[in-house]
Amino acid sequence: xxxxxxxxxxxxxxxxxxxxxxxxxxxxxxxxxxxxxxxxxxxxxxxxxxxxxxxxxxxxxxxxxxxxxxxxxxxxxxxxxxxxxxxxxxxxxxxxxxxxxxxxxxxxxxxxxxxxxxxxxxxxxxxxxxxxxxxxxxxxxxxxxxxxxxxxxxxxxxxxxxxxxxxxxxxxxxxxxxxxxxxxxxxxxxxxxxxxxxxxxxxxxxxxxxxxxxxxxxxxxxxxxxxxxxxxxxxxxxxxxxxxxxxxxxxxxxxxxxxxxxxxxxxxxxxxxxxxxxxxxxxxxxxxxxxxxxxxxxxxxxxxxxxxxxxxxxxxxxxxxxxxxxxxxxxxxxxxxxxxxxxxxxxxxxxxxxxxxxxxxxxxxxxxxxxxxxxxxxxxxxxxxxxxxxxxxxxxxxxxxxxxxxxxxxxxxxxxxxxxxxxxxxxxxxxxxxxxx
Amino acid sequence: xxxxxxxxxxxxxxxxxxxxxxxxxxxxxxxxxxxxxxxxxxxxxxxxxxxxxxxxxxxxxxxxxxxxxxxxxxxxxxxxxxxxxxxxxxxxxxxxxxxxxxxxxxxxxxxxxxxxxxxxxxxxxxxxxxxxxxxxxxxxxxxxxxxxxxxxxxxxxxxxxxxxxxxxxxxxxxxxxxxxxxxxxxxxxxxxxxxxxxxxxxxxxxxxxxxxxxxxxxxxxxxxxxxxxxxxxxxxxxxxxxxxxxxxxxxxxxxxxxxxxxxxxxxxxxxxxxxxxxxxxxxxxxxxxxxxxxxxxxxxxxxxxxxxxxxxxxxxxxxxxxxxxxxxxxxxxxxxxxxxxxxxxxxxxxxxxxxxxxxxxxxxxxxxxxxxxxxxxxxxxxxxxxxxxxxxxxxxxxxxxxxxxxxxxxxxxxxxxxxxxxxxxxxxxxxxxxxxx
Numbered sequence: 035x036x037x038x039x040x041x042x043x044x045x046x047x048x049x050x051x052x053x054x055x056x057x058x059x060x061x062x063x064x065x066x067x068x069x070x071x072x073x074x075x076x077x078x079x080x081x082x083x084x085x086x087x088x089x090x091x092x093x094x095x096x097x098x099x100x101x102x103x104x105x106x107x108x109x110x111x112x113x114x115x116x117x118x119x120x121x122x123x124x125x126x127x128x129x130x131x132x133x134x135x136x137x138x139x140x141x142x143x144x145x146x147x148x149x150x151x152x153x154x155x156x157x158x159x160x161x162x163x164x165x166x167x168x169x170x171x172x173x174x175x176x177x178x179x180x181x182x183x184x185x186x187x188x189x190x191x192x193x194x195x196x197x198x199x200x201x202x203x204x205x206x207x208x209x210x211x212x213x214x215x216x217x218x219x220x221x222x223x224x225x226x227x228x229x230x231x232x233x234x235x236x237x238x239x240x241x242x243x244x245x246x247x248x249x250x251x252x253x254x255x256x257x258x259x260x261x262x263x264x265x266x267x268x269x270x271x272x273x274x275x276x277x278x279x280x281x282x283x284x285x286x287x288x289x290x291x292x293x294x295x296x297x298x299x300x301x302x303x304x305x306x307x308x309x310x311x312x313x314x315x316x317x318x319x320x321x322x323x324x325x326x327x328x329x330x331x332x333x334x335x336x337x338x339x340x341x342x343x344x345x346x347x348x349x350x351x352x353x354x355x356x357x358x359x360x361x362x363x364x365x366x367x368x369x370x371x372x373x374x375x376x377x378x379x380x381x382x383x384x385x386x387x388x389x390x391x392x393x394x395x396x397x398x399x400x401x402x403x404x405x406x407x408x409x410x411x412x413x414x415x416x417x418x419x420x421x422x423x424x425x426x427x428x429x430x431x432x433x434x435x436x437x438x439x440x441x442x443x444x445x446x447x448x449x450x451x452x453x454x455x456x457x458x459x460x461x462x463x464x465x466x467x468x469x470x471x
Numbered sequence: 472x473x474x475x476x477x478x479x480x481x482x483x484x485x486x487x488x489x490x491x492x493x494x495x496x497x498x499x500x501x502x503x504x505x506x507x508x509x510x511x512x513x514x515x516x517x518x519x520x521x522x523x524x525x526x527x528x529x530x531x532x533x534x535x536x537x538x539x540x541x542x543x544x545x546x547x548x549x550x551x552x553x554x555x556x557x558x559x560x561x562x563x564x565x566x567x568x569x570x571x572x573x574x575x576x577x578x579x580x581x582x583x584x585x586x587x588x589x590x591x592x593x594x595x596x597x598x599x600x601x602x603x604x605x606x607x608x609x610x611x612x613x614x615x616x617x618x619x620x621x622x623x624x625x626x627x628x629x630x631x632x633x634x635x636x637x638x639x640x641x642x643x644x645x646x647x648x649x650x651x652x653x654x655x656x657x658x659x660x661x662x663x664x665x666x667x668x669x670x671x672x673x674x675x676x677x678x679x680x681x682x683x684x685x686x687x688x689x690x691x692x693x694x695x696x697x698x699x700x701x702x703x704x705x706x707x708x709x710x711x712x713x714x715x716x717x718x719x720x721x722x723x724x725x726x727x728x729x730x731x732x733x734x735x736x737x738x739x740x741x742x743x744x745x746x747x748x749x750x751x752x753x754x755x756x757x758x759x760x761x762x763x764x765x766x767x768x769x770x771x772x773x774x775x776x777x778x779x780x781x782x783x784x785x786x787x788x789x790x791x792x793x794x795x796x797x798x799x800x801x802x803x804x805x806x807x808x809x810x811x812x813x814x815x816x817x818x819x820x821x822x823x824x825x826x827x828x829x830x831x832x833x834x835x836x837x838x839x840x841x842x843x844x845x846x847x848x849x850x851x852x853x854x855x856x857x858x859x860x861x862x863x864x865x866x867x868x869x870x871x872x873x874x875x876x877x878x879x880x881x882x883x884x885x886x887x888x889x890x891x892x893x894x895x896x897x898x899x900x901x902x903x904x905x906x907x908x
Binding site: 072102108138195 | 545
């Protein structure tokens with residue numbers, strides 16, 4: 035990375051012994067008003083003055099994307115996919131211009147680019163496009179010239195020059211993809227939380243901010259309902275090994291760094307966090323004749339109806355029949371029951387039951403790979419509090435259980451304590467309030 | 472122009488004996504709401520069903536450009552020119568998407584393009600860029616494929632890929648430039664008036680819509696205060712001989728066609744219309760020593776202060792001194808007086824006088840070229856009503872006089888009648904209410 039022009043001769047930066055290329059992504063609420071855009075500009079200026087090269091990715095001002103989609107839906111109930119992207123992509127385009135102005139107003143050289151101007155090339159899947167390549171020439175030239183580069187998140191352009199968008203939350207993906215293309219030292223995602231927690235602090239008061247978490251853990255946490263980051267951006271960051279940091283937009287603090295598994299760290303905790311989800315409903319089809327292909331006969335029609343299935347459990351059969359249980363989103367419960375009743379009569383199953391008063395609780399941690407007994411410790415903690423487990427499902431770094439919804443908070447607190455995640459169990463962990471670089 | 476695919480075999484269009492390529496421009500109020508956008512779509516569909524190829528140019532929804540500029544000014548009192556264009560160009564981008572959807576919703580194939588997507592290449596004069604060239608390949612291909620092409624007005628892209636805008640009213644220019652590039656049969660400008668009138672109907676009840684007017688006449692009318700069309704677009708249309716038609720967005724009617732002078736038409740009226748303007752003020756500097764360079768000494772400082780001068784009159788001198796009179800915008804009167812007082816003492820002139828209670832009235836018509844006595848007829852009509860003429864200025868197709876403001880309406884009515892422009896003087900002229908093609 036070439037130093038910015040004039041930087042070497044500028045005495046006030048002489049003390050700086052570290053210069054990094056950082057991609058910073060600010061979401062809709064962080065740029066939701068003129069005042070907040072000014073605050074973001076001040077924050078960026080601080081990094082610049084320390085000598086860092088900064089690329090900023092921004093979302094549309096909060097509410098703007100919804101306003102534009104509403105407008106489109108007034109014209110066409112099912113908006114044309116290509117034209118919808120033409121319309122909604124203007125939200126970020128306004129923000130990049132405003133932030134560039136806010137930086138220039140405080141004497142920071144800056145330039146804005148739409149996705150098409152950078153040439154963030156995507157496929158042509160309008161409304162949910164995937165990034166294929168990024169042309170970073172212009173950005174590198176501007177950084178070398180000492181400018182802050184501001185890029186519209188969430189959008190790109192296909193090979194034919196059509197405007198595309200990456201789908202909701204796509205600005206995170208833009209940030210990570212740019213960081214990967216530029217081989218940035220870090221991609222910082224500014225949010226309304228100050229980091230990733232061991233679990234939801236609203237449920238467990240002693241929940242603790244994690245200094246570090248692995249990509250895999252973050253993926254499990256994110257997909258299980260910790261909505262700090264968009265899953266796709268975490269996958270992307272993991273794939274290209276882009277260090278990702280979650281920070282609060284307007285509070286100081288080190289946030290949480292998401293990186294590859296750190297083998298050097300011997301004291302890897304067994305469990306990093308506890309995720310939970312109360313948006314699901316459970317369906318059971320009982321007395322299913324246990325013949326090959328029966329799982330497909332049950333789930334085929336569900337999937338054909340565009341209903342997403344999460345956990346699936348089928349236990350060993352007895353008397354040549356088995357019970358088949360799975361979970362779907364609560365909103366899909368009635369629809370799925372209707373489908374299952376038809377299926378049940380076709381395959382000769384005994385009965386269909388649905389229950390939306392359930393919750394899923396998961397413990398996540400790369401440490402459980404090498405530690406035996408994690409599952410039994412989990413089940414023991416739950417049984418100690420009289421919580422019955424209805425379903426169990428496991429992956430390499432995660433164990434999920436479905437329980438009665440009413441026990442959710444109790445289960446989370448009980449597991450948080452059993453796996454020694456409470457803040458007082460590790461007093462050092464959250465001590466540092468200083469900046470992280 | 473290649474016929475649209477399938478058109479030859481489509482029986483319902485078989486009766487159509489005429490197929491034209493038409494560029495239609497709809498301004499901000501014509502697309503100011505979801506309902507109006509739907510109305511525009513229906514109008515376009517009507518033309519399509521008649522077999523015409525249609526390119527539509529749209530402005531931002533009314534109020535939107537001002538909203539965006541206000542937002543920018545909250546960040547930077549003097550918004551950065553490049554970034555302002557990034558921001559305000561989103562207004563038209565939203566409209567093109569919405570109109571394309573509205574057309575698809577009523578089964579008309581349509582596709583939208585921003586200025587950058589078409590490649591309407593401009594210079595890099597942000598906020599007031601000039602069009603240099605237009606790449607019409609994509610548009611021609613879409614028209615051949617039977618699509619309505621919707622282009623964002625007011626915007627382009629420079630050779631470096633920066634977004635530019637053409638300045639206020641620039642959508643008219645986009646329309647005319649596209650019509651020129653595509654060699655369209657007609658460029659239709661839809662407005663809130665149903666055509667160009669012989670004079671302002673609010674002043675003269677019997678004012679009459681003109682079926683035709685020449686580019687030159689329209690230029691004189693426009694620059695004299697008939698604000699139907701942006702001057703630049705008329706110049707452009709004249710230069711490239713693009714037939715221009717002014718029409719009402721939501722009322723049926725033939726509007727007014729603006730074309731080159733029609734030599735075949737023998738019955739050219741002497742005068743096409745009467746324009747007027749009450750925004751000007753008159754300044755006189757008396758007893759100016761009549762030496763070479765004195766005009767520059769007077770007007771140089773005025774122009775250096777960015778004050779635009781309209782009419783200038785200097786009469787023959789007597790006793791080696793002369794009187795020098797000119798008009799400026801009323802808002803600039805005090806400032807200009809201050810400048811003139813300084814100039815007067817420097818050049819030894821006698822006195823400076825200013826008057827903002829004046830009005831300018833002009834008669835415009837290519838016919839006056841070949842008709843003697845037009846000026847005397849004008850002066851006669853004014854004198855008959857006791858109206859004193861303070862200044863006179865003439866061009867090949869226009870005679871302007873400055874009079875006391877209080878006589879303005881009387882003068883316009885008197886001239887309208889003297890030159891036989893009243894609707895009852897030519898009963899046929901406005902009889903046709905049918906569509907014009």
